[in-house]
Amino acid sequence: MAKPPIPLGSWGEISTWVTATDGKGKPIKYKSQAKFRDHDGHVRQVSAYSKTKTASERALLKKLQDRAKTNQSGELTALHKLNHLFDLWEKRFEALVADGTRSPTSLDTYRRALKNHVRPALGELRIGEATTPRIDTVLTKVKTTAGGPTAKTCRAIISGAMKLAVRFGALSVNPVREVDSIEAAPKAPPRALTSEEVTLLRRSLAADERAVEADLPDLVTFMLGTGVRIGEALAVLWHQVDLEAGTVEITHTIARVKGEGLIRKPTKSKAGERLLHLPNWAIAMLRTRHAAGIRLDSPVFPDTLGGYRDPSNTRRHLRTALSPVANTARRDLGLTLRALRREAHLTRKQVAEALTRAQTRIELIETGRIKVDRRLITDLIGTYGLELENLPALATAVDRATQPTESDKLAWIRSHALRKTTATALDEAGHTARQIADQLGQARSPSPRTSTWPAAWRTLPRPRLSNEPSTTPTYPD
Known part of the structure; x- marks a missing residue:
């Protein structure tokens, strides 16, 4: 035998x-x-x-x-380093982006997480050494140092890479499967602006020179009238706007892709392609811009050179504009603090590092765009080698700057609040969850019979069909 x-x-x-x-x-x-x-x-x-x-x-x-443990193809083994596995996973994700099934912005997000967190912590290990306890320890550290959302992104990357290792036989099971779930503290519930806050916002932006220079008043008006995202608003071209019918086509979004720069790419799903009807006050704003002279293939909200605007820069400008707009007392105090810092021969970065604060926070203080108190100023000038008690004029200026102002009411606003504000108006007008999701550009929505709708779904407006009467939110002029 x-x-x-x-x-x-x-x-x-x-x-x-x-x-x-x-x-x-x-x-x-x-x-x-x-x-x-x-x-x-x-x-x-x-x-x-x-x-x-x-x-x-x-x-x-x-x-x-x-x-x-060698795989059938010989492409991966348990002896290969995880960096090799991550390279392979990244190439496969790039192929999905090229096929149009994944977003290039998702690839950029994953690359940042790989570079800053995943590779430094795991890259030099062998695939066979990537045990569940070791991965769990790494993700816990990422959550502590960079936050829950970043840890979830890293978990998704590692899990995807390990699935690839299992597929090719380098591992028998995915070690990420048993890793403890990542729980992040819930964010504050989304909130819509009241009519009074909308009026204050539009008035404050119109009076803010930097906001006007960044073309934010008209952009915010457009977002309030449509509920679109910043990237979608910046991707609208003039030929997509019909001022006579009062409509705008949303078909693309602007994104920055590493190695390619700004690109105008289709929306994430077919549901993102929609025809939206505009309120009269948004149409009036667009007519004013149109009268100044346009090209049909140009963006409605271009940069200073007439090209596409960077969504990230626009968000930063909007965050700055939505910070408490500087009144005279805060502006004067900021100028004084800037002069004292320069006399101490310190940069904003050096001060931020000494206080373990973000550098942008120092800039907001010096431009008068943040509420201050005596403790904050005391700590700040302490880095300059000064004491507030020895500077009576500065102490008086601090007392004047700490007085509340009307614009402080805008400090909580973020761009998503503009979408929610538009949506809330139509939600209160009786539109269904499906209609709300259509305006948002989402592919799915909960059933109207569901009693526990997520707030973000309940508060977004819908596109109106051409044969329907106009139902648009009304805001004070």
Whole structure:
């Protein structure tokens, strides 16, 4: 009867013999060898050497065990470093982006997480060393240092890479599967602006020179009238606006892709392509811009050179504009603090590092765009080697700057609040969750019979069909 073959991924009997001796005939080198049947069905000799018989056999056994984890294609093994696995996963994600099934902005997000967190923590480990406890420890540290959302992104990357390792046989199970779930503290519930806050916002932006220079008043008006995202608003071209019918087509969004710059790409899903009807006050704003002279292939909200605006820069300008707009007292105090910092020969970055605060916060203080108190100013000028008690004029200026102003009511606003404000108006007008999601550009919405709708779904307006009467939110002029 024929001898049965060695099973795939297994080996036969281990043989060991002496391969070298010293001058006295004492063995100084051993060789251990065994036949191994690879995953392609071929039987190959595997060898290992050491100074003793036991060490030689142990080294061979380790090589055989590692070889047993070799995948069918030979592209990945348990001995490959995780950096190699991440490279392979990244190339596959790039292919999905090229096919249009994944967003290039998602790729940029994953690349940042890979570079800043995943590779430094795991990249030099072998695939076989990526155990559940080790990955769990890494993700816990990322959550502590960078926050829950970043930790979830890292978890998604590692899980996707490990799935790839399982597919090619380098691992038998995905070690991320049993990693503890990442719970992040809930954000404050979304909130819509009241009519009074809308009036104050539009008035404050119109009176803010930097906001006007950044073309924010008209952009915010457009977003309030449509509920679109910033990237979608910046991607609208003039030929997509019909001032006579009072409609605008939303088909694309603006994104910055590494190596390509700003691109105008289609919305994430077909649901994002929609025809929206505009309120009269938004149409009036667009007519004014149109009268100044336009090109049909130009953006409605261009940059200073007439091209596409960067959504990230626009968000930063909007955050700055929505900070408490500087009154005279805060502006004067900011100028004084800037002069004191310069006299101390310090940069904003150096001050921020000394206070363990963000550099942008120092800029907001010096431009009068943030509420201050005596403790904050005391800590700040302490880095300049000064004491507030010894500067009575500065102390008086601080007292004047700490008085509340009307614009402080705008400090909580973020761009998503503009979408929610538009949506809330139509939600209160009786529109369904499906209609609300259509305006938002979402592919799915909860059933109207559901009693626990997520707030973000309940508060977004819908596109109006051409044969329907106009139902648009009304805001004070």
